[in-house]
Amino acid sequence: MSVALAAAAPLASVPRPAEVLGALRAIEAFEDLDFDRQRVARLWRAGRARIGLPLEAATPGFRAYATDEIEGCRRGRFPAFSITAGSCALDCDHCQAKILQPMIPATRPDVLEREVRARAAAGDLAGFLLSGGSNRRNEVPFERFLPTIARLKADLPDLRIAAHTGLVDRSRAERLAEAGVEVAMLDVIGADETIREVYHLDRPVADFEAALAALVATPLRVVPHVVIGLHYGRVLGEFRALEIIARHRVDACILVVVMPAFTRARRFRAPDPGEVADVFLAARELLPQQRVLLGCARPPGAPRRLIDAYALLAGLDGIAFPAEGIVALASALGRPLAQAHACCSIGSRRC
Numbered sequence: 367m368s369v370a371l372a373a374a375a376p377l378a379s380v381p382r383p384a385e386v387l388g389a390l391r392a393i394e395a396f397e398d399l400d401f402d403r404q405r406v407a408r409l410w411r412a413g414r415a416r417i418g419l420p421l422e423a424a425t426p427g428f429r430a431y432a433t434d435e436i437e438g439c440r441r442g443r444f445p446a447f448s449i450t451a452g453s454c455a456l457d458c459d460h461c462q463a464k465i466l467q468p469m470i471p472a473t474r475p476d477v478l479e480r481e482v483r484a485r486a487a488a489g490d491l492a493g494f495l496l497s498g499g500s501n502r503r504n505e506v507p508f509e510r511f512l513p514t515i516a517r518l519k520a521d522l523p524d525l526r527i528a529a530h531t532g533l534v535d536r537s538r539a540e541r542l543a544e545a546g547v548e549v550a551m552l553d554v555i556g557a558d559e560t561i562r563e564v565y566h567l568d569r570p571v572a573d574f575e576a577a578l579a580a581l582v583a584t585p586l587r588v589v590p591h592v593v594i595g596l597h598y599g600r601v602l603g604e605f606r607a608l609e610i611i612a613r614h615r616v617d618a619c620i621l622v623v624v625m626p627a628f629t630r631a632r633r634f635r636a637p638d639p640g641e642v643a644d645v646f647l648a649a650r651e652l653l654p655q656q657r658v659l660l661g662c663a664r665p666p667g668a669p670r671r672l673i674d675a676y677a678l679l680a681g682l683d684g685i686a687f688p689a690e691g692i693v694a695l696a697s698a699l700g701r702p703l704a705q706a707h708a709c710c711s712i713g714s715r716r717c
Contacts, residue, residue, distance in 0.1 A: 380414055381699070383407035389698040390675065395691025399672050402640070406679060409643060412650045413681030413699075420704035421696045422659065422684025442485060444526075444709060446495040447472040449511055454499025459564045459630045460596055463499055465663075475514040486522055493526030495709055496547070504567050506532035512545040519546030528589075528709050533573055536580040543584040549709075550586040551620070552577055553593060554610055557603025560596050571603070575610045587617040591661065594645050595624040595637030604645050608652045618657035621649060621682075623664035623673060636665055639672045646680040659684040 381389070387406050390396050451471035454463040472478035478496075485491040496515070498506045508529065519525060528549035529542060542550060554574050561567050561574075581588045592607045611619050623642055626634045649658045660677040664670055674689040678696060685692060686709075693703055 380417065381410075383410050386410050386679065386699065389695065393691045393694045393698075395671060395689070395694070396675065399668060399675070401672075401675070405640060405643060405676075409647065409676055409679035412647055413679045416681040416683070417700040419683070419701065421678065421688075421692075421701040422657075423688050423693075423703055423705045424659070424684060424686040424709060425705060442490055444492050444494060445470055445481075445485070446497055447478055447481070449473060449478070449496065449498035449506070449508060452499075455502045456500050456504060456566055458566065459598070459633055460593065460624050461628055462630060464628045466497065466499055469495075469497060475511050478511060479514045479518060482518055482522075482525075486525070491525070493528070493548075495528050495530070497530040500532050502567075504533045504565065504569065505538075506530060509538075509541070512541055515545040515547065531577075531581065533569070533577040534580055535577075536583060539577075539580040539584050539586065543586045548587060549589055549617070550581045550584075551589050551591060552581060554578060554590045554607045555593075555596065555603055556606030556608075556610065557597060560603050564596060564598070571606070571610075574607075575613075578610065578614050578616075582614045582616065588614075589618045589620055590616055591620045591622060592645070592649070593622050593624055593663075594642050595634075598633055599624060599626070599635035599637050601637070601641045601645060605648055608645075608649050612652040616653075616656060618659060618683075619649060619653055620659050620661040621645065621677075622661040625663055625665055627665075636669060639669055639676060642673050643676040643680065646677055646682060650681050657683045660686065662686045 383406055387401060387403055390401050446469040448466045448469035448471055451473050452463055452466050454466065457463060470481060472481060482491070482494060496508065498508065500506055515527065519527065527547050528551060529547045531542065531550045531552050555561050556571060558571055561569060561571065578588065578590055590611050592604055594604055595601060597603070623637055624634060626636050660674065660682055664673050671689045671691060674685055674692050675695060677685055678692060678701070696703060
């Protein structure tokens with residue numbers, strides 16, 4: 367047992383805010399963090415309804431991960447492929463295509479097929495993420511890869527495939543589903559200024575809702591993402607994005623936090639963790655029946671530990687790559703851990 371796990375004993379079935387604050391302060395990983403009593407109380411009013419429900423800890427194998435509390439999975443178990451390698455025509459200010467750089471380049475269908483079959487033959491592949499850069503209309507050019515995906519799915523029916531879709535219409539969404547993609551992921555942006563200034567894209571918020579509607583009209587499991595702090599570190603359109611998502615039949619909603627290290631120099635500030643927590647609360651209130659999870663992207667270090675603690679207190683259903691101390695806090699608050707070696711969009715089922 368780790369030091370952090372030993373530090374926080376389970377509380378009563380419905381602990382009071384003061385007890386929750388005491389549990390936070392008893393965990394070694396949180397000793398240097400400043401938790402506001404009133405914010406903890408507000409978050410816990412939402413999160414206590416999740417007592418007894420598992421906390422999904424997604425640890426996909428596309429990056430190395432381990433803490434004192436939880437082991438990661440083998441690298442390559444759930445890899446990420448970019449069909450455009452490191453190229454993206456939008457060159458958004460919040461990303462600059464850096465998110466694509468760690469992915470395995472697969473710019474031709476035969477390369478993707480060879481890579482997937484080799485990993486499957488080695489007996490160490492549960493599924494994969496299909497991603498890539500966008501064109502100038504925020505569309506990912508996946509069409510020529512669909513016959514390959516269909517063959518792979520026919521030969522490897524247990525393979526679980528998730529895709530970053532970009533903006534799609536109904537026809538393109540249907541083709542993804544027909545090819546065997548299981549989960550569709552789409553960033554939903556709630557402010558025209560952010561689309562224009564950060565994404566360098568001349569399309570309105572309505573186009574993002576139309577793409578979401580096209581995806582949910584198919585058999586795909588649809589998991590929209592909201593990037594908190596997308597407008598240069600400010601919270602601007604996130605609440606509108608959540609309202610859009612709440613109008614549609616989605617499988618889950620993933621919240622991520624902008625990472626200044628990936629952004630265009632000196633244009634972004636680090637989002638305030640308290641403002642991030644406000645978005646967590648809004649998501650939990652607007653999507654009471656859907657899974658709401660904290661995804662891979664968020665700043666490192668102390669802000670990550672604070673953000674992850676807020677996510678758990680607010681009653682989010684899962685956290686990808688949980689920060690040190692989160693397992694101890696979950697145990698103290700009556701949230702058993704359910705680890706899944708796959709992208710959090712896939713769900714809590716083990717791969």
